[in-house]
Amino acid sequence: MPNPTVVTDVEDRFRTLNDAERRLAGSLLADAWEELLAPRNVPDLEDRLGRDVVSVGLVRRVVAAMVIRVLRNPEAIRQWQVDDASFTRDSMVSSGLLYASADEIALLSGPTTAAFTIRPGWRR
Template sequence: MSVVDVGDVVEVTFSTAAGATVTVTWLDPEGVPAVLDAPTVETPAGSGQYLAAYAPTVPGVWEARFRATGTTTAVERYFVRARALDGPPPLATVGEVAELFGTMTPAQESLTAALLRRASEMVRAHFPDLAARVASGMLSAEAPAMAVINMVLRVLRNPDGLRAETTGPFSRTYDTTVAAGLLVVSDGELALMTSGVPADETALPVGSVIARAGLADNVWGDSIEYRLRTWHGLR
């Protein structure tokens, strides 16, 4: 399955016997045919490769269903997910990741862009009020970017999810919670994103004591409040 933005053209190649007659039907996310039995051309001739192109018009999973007749009989299904163009932008850019990662190939840049979108969605899901806290100054605008950059760098530097390695007499083990080769919001990123959250206004400062008469049995004939005042010389 490939992923494209709504309105972008996606190309799907069906491989079968050379010289076959091949048609393609495009089904929208509801299973309704948007294009029905459109002929495809073998390109190049005699290669058995049949290319179909289409631009999805709505978000969701689209299906390209190929049907071959003639020199062979076959049906093959391919799926494409069209992504909506609306919604907030990523919290960081490919260039910011490249500053720390180094020179990237076009494939790595494409992967980084996809990872940044998903990492940003994960951070926003953890903190639904993120935009409001940044706008109010409660949280630095750099904190969300730093969080998603770190998340993406972990995947780029350890794409296979390596959790331990040995080189000669030396070995090291990675934190298994963040070295899975998948996007993960680590405890460090959570702490980074919550560093600006004010304490609960009802919370007491450390060391404060509030005691009132009636909170415990008056076994010594004095109220707790009176005894506390006596201990502090405040009779």
């Protein structure tokens, strides 16, 4: 299943992008989709979409949010100061990294049915 999120989904949630930002957003969308499908995130996301367990709208919202975090701060600037004024960005935005937050993963993964998880072979 291809990524259901397109550049216009990002623009609808953020702002109109210039040509360079549109190209970057296209690449970031592909990267975000691949990141979501990674084993540590939601590897069965395509199956969940196919079974209508997760809505396409929710997936678009999460993927667009991942991309917008990067577009808001592509240089990963955390803090800056000019004369007497200073500004500090929120750590969620300041990293400049493409990632899905724990809350976003939980939205796409759905509720857990077990009280705990047993992982055979794990030792300390």
